[in-house]
Amino acid sequence: MNLIEKILAAHAGLKEVRPGQIVTASVDVALANELSGIAAIEEFRRVGATKVWNPEGIVVVPDHFTPAKDIRTAEICKKLREWVWEQEIPHYFEVGRGGIEHTVLPDEGLTLPGQLIIGGDSHTVTYGAVGAFACGVGSTDLAAAWITGEIWLKVPDSIRLVFEGRPGRHCFAKDLILFAVKNLSVEGARYKCVKYEGSAVKALHMTGRFTMCNMTAEMGGKCGYIEPDETTMEYLRSTPARDRKFAPLRDDPGTPFGETREFDVEGLEPQVSCPPSPDQVVPVSAVPKVRLDQVFIGSCTNGRIEDLRLAAEILRGRKVHPRTRLIVVPGSQRVYLQALKEGIIETFVVAGGAVSTPTCGACVGGHMGVIADGESCLSTTNRNFVGRMGHVNAKTFLANPAVAAASAVAGTIVHPDSVLTPSRVAVP
Amino acid sequence: MTLRGRVPKHGPQHQNLPVNFWCAMSLRGQVWKYGNNVDTDVIMPGRYCHITDAKELAKHVLEDLDAAFAGEVRSGDVVVGGNNFGCGSSREVAPMGLKTAGVSCVVANSFARIFFRNCINIGLPIVESPEFASKCAKGDEVEIDLEKGELRNLTNGAKAAIPPYPPEIRAIIDAGGLMNYIKRKIAKV
Numbered sequence A: 001m002n003l004i005e006k007i008l009a010a011h012a013g014l015k016e017v018r019p020g021q022i023v024t025a026s027v028d029v030a031l032a033n034e035l036s037g038i039a040a041i042e043e044f045r046r047v048g049a050t051k052v053w054n055p056e057g058i059v060v061v062p063d064h065f066t067p068a069k070d071i072r073t074a075e076i077c078k079k080l081r082e083w084v085w086e087q088e089i090p091h092y093f094e095v096g097r098g099g100i101e102h103t104v105l106p107d108e109g110l111t112l113p114g115q116l117i118i119g120g121d122s123h124t125v126t127y128g129a130v131g132a133f134a135c136g137v138g139s140t141d142l143a144a145a146w147i148t149g150e151i152w153l154k155v156p157d158s159i160r161l162v163f164e165g166r167p168g169r170h171c172f173a174k175d176l177i178l179f180a181v182k183n184l185s186v187e188g189a190r191y192k193c194v195k196y197e198g199s200a201v202k203a204l205h206m207t208g209r210f211t212m213c214n215m216t217a218e219m220g221g222k223c224g225y226i227e228p229d230e231t232t233m234e235y236l237r238s239t240p241a242r243d244r245k246f247a248p249l250r251d252d253p254g255t256p257f258g259e260t261r262e263f264d265v266e267g268l269e270p271q272v273s274c275p276p277s278p279d280q281v282v283p284v285s286a287v288p289k290v291r292l293d294q295v296f297i298g299s300c301t302n303g304r305i306e307d308l309r310l311a312a313e314i315l316r317g318r319k320v321h322p323r324t325r326l327i328v329v330p331g332s333q334r335v336y337l338q339a340l341k342e343g344i345i346e347t348f349v350v351a352g353g354a355v356s357t358p359t360c361g362a363c364v365g366g367h368m369g370v371i372a373d374g375e376s377c378l379s380t381t382n383r384n385f386v387g388r389m390g391h392v393n394a395k396t397f398l399a400n401p402a403v404a405a406a407s408a409v410a411g412t413i414v415h416p417d418s419v420l421t422p423s424r425v426a427v428p
Numbered sequence B: 001m002t003l004r005g006r007v008p009k010h011g012p013q014h015q016n017l018p019v020n021f022w023c024a025m026s027l028r029g030q031v032w033k034y035g036n037n038v039d040t041d042v043i044m045p046g047r048y049c050h051i052t053d054a055k056e057l058a059k060h061v062l063e064d065l066d067a068a069f070a071g072e073v074r075s076g077d078v079v080v081g082g083n084n085f086g087c088g089s090s091r092e093v094a095p096m097g098l099k100t101a102g103v104s105c106v107v108a109n110s111f112a113r114i115f116f117r118n119c120i121n122i123g124l125p126i127v128e129s130p131e132f133a134s135k136c137a138k139g140d141e142v143e144i145d146l147e148k149g150e151l152r153n154l155t156n157g158a159k160a161a162i163p164p165y166p167p168e169i170r171a172i173i174d175a176g177g178l179m180n181y182i183k184r185k186i187a188k189v
């Protein structure tokens, strides 16, 4: 069995599971944000439930429209908070103490290798980076799990993506995953479990691994994972997970995979996804010239400290293009504080960027950076569907934080090298 | 029992039907046909995701893909999609918006997994049938007999069988959605 099958079997009380089998499994963590949470709470109450199965197993993070963008969202957050208090749920992250759910949970030591995690958010798949089974569900599934501590799941088919080689300059985890999304399309991993491996994955720090597993959702994957190794363990030891018990699992040697794809990423150029779909990916040098109205750096895909460092390195001593707006949103309060300590926030502000408190905000077209009719935005987020970040006629391009920062300076989508070494572009 | 005809907008009659209506009747309506990879962001744009009133949500359903839909959809109508229908965000307001607007069933070549689960869970009939989906055009009159497991296009005579659901999913459908299923399960304990 592979790692995911082992987790599913263990949580279903079975010795073995096979792809296609439907199992009822116990849940370790059931996560909600304010949007999935509020609907789940309604369902929870509607069937007359009074007590959750295990308050410790529930994590609640209001992040999509927080700090409350209007009265309606304020009311939602109020109801959410009151339910959390009523149910005595310890893992609740109030505005100012949390951030974006998928950035917060691992850093707080709430996602462990070998766990079965469900979340009322499609990017719950992010936690596969620590070797957990993690998948997104809707509100009703969430409510049912809150009551019973269980969920039915189909054991997914598997697909193995092997990345070999050393990517080129300014090419990071985001580019590896965009490259994979391009090759597989937005439905290439539909219903499947995606394993990421190879020398290029092995070389990634945890931030990069979170980025890759996060975008499993953009290929339709049920879950994604990277086998825990020394990098994983070192990261876990740096979080409150160090005080918790867990046993990292690995694939059985020689375990079969439904499909294997190999990607030669030696010298890979940074990749850019063009609207209106995440799989419309081209190398940055092939992006048609587009004047950028906005650049957004943040989200659960690229809002960690390493991401902000990349962007700051490029923006230090430079200015955002006069016709372009730059919005930077740290993924969590922890990241925000670290960025403050390192002077990174100052770099963004001096460069002419707006820095906001951690929130999903602009990523979901909610608030704090919604784009207008006909505008173009380059974003480090994971989706560029029609209307995703604002007006239905607005365009969103996806890229890594270095490309985003450089493009904010240029006012158009460029390779970071062209900003870092201006002489190169000046010479005809 | 057949569900058809024009009903007051956003006042779907099937909401008041018995919980196991999924398998107790046939559904009939006109086809709204869309392509591949219809994502939940266009089904229910993020800017409306903080709305908790289902009727208000229904006014915006599919707005970014087909602005005419919410105003013209009639109770009983069927949404037919291509591959990977409902991909993207886990937002349950997407199928909820379709259901509240009066959509009686969603048929597609294939579905994204969270959307599929959400439909089963909230009791919105969902059928994966590339065979039938390819034979439907916008405005066709179709009838879906969930009891007999048959899809019929009354406009062009095409027919297809509804593939059977695994027993675990069937049990949720029969209960009329996940929460009813859970309620019964708890009651038994």
Ligand code: SF4
Pocket: A064, A100, A101, A102, A121, A123, A299, A300, A301, A359, A360, A361, A363, A364, A381, A382
């Ligand atoms: S940052 Fe964007 S993709 Fe991530 S959880 Fe928030 S809305 Fe979803």
